[in-house]
Amino acid sequence: MYSKRHWRRLIKQEKESNFDLRVGEETVTEEIRGTVAGEISAVAAPELVQVEENNEHHLRLPLEEKLTLWAGKHSETRMCFDDILEIFRSEGFSLPKSSKTLMKIEKAPLRPVAPGSSYLLLDINIDGAPLFKSNNASLWPILGKVVGDTNKNVFTIGVFLGNKKPFNVSCYLHDFILEMQALKDVGFSIGGKQFFVSVKCFICDAPARAYVYGTVGFNARNGCSNCIQTGTRVNNTTIFNTAVAQPRSDEDFKLRRYGNYHKPMLDSCLSLETIGIKMVTQFPLEPMHLVDLGIVKKMLKALLEGQTKNFKLRPESKNSISSRFLSFVPYIPDEFARKPRSLVELRRWKATEFRQFVLYTGIVALKDVVPEEYYYNFCLLHCSYRLLSVKETYQDNLEVATDMIKHFIELFPDIYHENLVSYNVHSLLHLTQCVQETGFINSFSAYPFENCMRKLKRYVKNPSKILEQIYNKVTREVFQIKMEEITKKRLNKYEKVIGIQTPTYLLNLKPKNKYCLLKTGTAIAIQSFGPDGQVLYGNNC
Template structure:
């Protein structure tokens, strides 16, 4: 908010200047018959909707212009008219070109639609290009590095941080710490092409936007993690050693304190066994067993895995290579967060609902009960506050639920709609998970009641084995017993979740307009 909010006095001056300028144009047109082209520009500018620009777009123009109440930037060298009606600025259409150039990508306007709009405006004798590529100044070439079957482009860590600082208030500290996220993003249903971006956030700016450091595009995930991370690691070493200067201030860049990824991405970055492997647990040395065609981890008391043991590869069955991230000297166990979005919301809560609907008979609920619960969820829709991004859906549609819907069900809806309808032992077990996660996600509760939440989670897993059977204690369920360790290091788990990064992935996907050269 600090970036967008100019002082009220400055806003009044800009608006008064604009009103005075428009009045002068009208007077001169009545007296001296100002040219029709200039009149068209004035009328068109007055009809442009007041849309808020993207923050990165604003950063590009913050040095050369000022922001008005509508979110648009006006140049300091605004057009001044002489007494004879002649304009000192050479081209009165520069502002219109600039506004159109940034309006189109910010609202995901297609090239064909923008081309048709330009042809209409050109017929009105406006000095605008006919081709949208000319208006958008689209680059004809883009230098990318070939990595295996795909290509990679590195945006540089320093550039990404400066772009974020340009529209944020100055941090209270001179040291900035990155939280890094790496994940895959499929682009099309009819193609295997996918993106693998390297994203980051700054811990000292918890409300800041996500920044992009590198971007890979290919038919599969990168074949070599060493090649994929080479530019990132090399660049990060330089930035952490030298720091960076911005706006007359020197910032020290600390090594990433947290890598926030889902289980497959963590295994890829750490060069360890995937979540279906016998030695796949990242926090303890428990050896899984195969039951019902699944690898399960029923033991809760296995020795913990440390950063030193990981570096020395004490458990050889856990590794299948040496991770290039070890060059940075980070904790290869403690720095990789067990993301609650994938582990709890999309993992355990979805698993619980599926067991209630189509699990074993000993834990399955009847169709009548399921219909009552769904109708209760439907009745809540009209009373739900606007703070919730999604309205609750029927329980039978859980396969299409998003992570926010599972989180909403776990913390808010579930305790109310399940009470008296779910069998007592199933409901009490669900409440163990709900209360524990409420504590770990709350900044006001997590520090004081972390140990209590840890006991609740271990009790939940123990009872889960008795209720649903050992064959369902898979990787996600087992790792709940290690979840409190992340709170002890990083604080409330909501600050180290994948939710903001997943939202940014949707923004990246909308930028890809065609399957050819998606990275470029």
């Protein structure tokens, strides 16, 4: 393995050779292209060149592919590969910052492991919720979801009932761990096909994550779960700065090297680690609580309550924003669970309303109403959040989104007061790393699990035999799901197709549901449907 100094020396020698390199544009002449490719190949994979020195095709490979081949041949860590890419970038080569972007690593929810066998990944959610307003009874269910399921069906694994959260988290997770170990090693069979099961990630909010971790809470001075930065206490609030400290690692967590960050006499993490769970990288920051109910709600409240530094929103400006929200109502598609509401009802807004605001309506409602610096700061959050939410392109936009988030955090104390730079604002700096390791934002969001939690609470009709009521309902629900068929088209009384329904969208002839974007990039307004519902007729927008 070469040292960083040796890498720099090789690159310097290469750059001083007889060819000209421009960022993003090769100006190497055809006569010396093979020679240059050979030199680059010698830097990237010296052993490979010795074996394939007469392979002309290999000599003409781009630098990106040669680095990828080198990484596949040698068992170097991803951190080492990232450092090498940084050296190349510092010398003027146009390469991505991350090895995952260079190697185009994609996660497959279903992967064959043997003839007649398949490998299933699960997302696991752990959270608590109060059951009644009249007493302290609360539910702590363990929920699961198959990765890649377009229907987003959430199933119940187990439920704890008590007046507070389970005291011993090891006992709480004991049966789950034993069952997951069996499913991972032995699997199960359906229709003669063998399935093995593993966990992709745990989707938890900050309090639940600290509970399962066995660590201090998020409001502690060293409460950040992704880096070792230490905050300060100001008016009973832990304040962090706008920079990222040394990141926490799975290995250091396993060896308990973070001192008082780990709570004593708690072995929950040891239990999860016995089934191969990585306690840092497999616990991504949950975006619903972090962004929607955290940062976006904080920004709106600060705007309305005058907690900004250099301006205060006037009543007529608040009314103008509310009027714009209400004017959007007739045009909000049915895919949105809730329609926009006035700012007067901000305290009653749900998480989906804050998400709708930051991703869709806010960029229009705030324009020319709030000061330019506030609007610019909001646009940074809007754009970065949007880039990380698109499944098809999020990997290509990680660097841009990271820069936007850093700039957003840097400007945050200048627009708001410093005491608002709390855990959620600081943790936003780690969001792109979670996206890089886990997938696009919606793939580890808690929204499907929150819907299931609300459904479990509805199953309870009286305060006696609560767990029995939930069990009986969940058992019947499983059979209903197996019998249920997804409606793909909607018919009127004359048996004419008037709409198309899928698990992810609805199209019909109503003004709010008739606009769509084709894969070619063309936006159309639907005028009618074909007899089978598979053909659309419309006009270009």
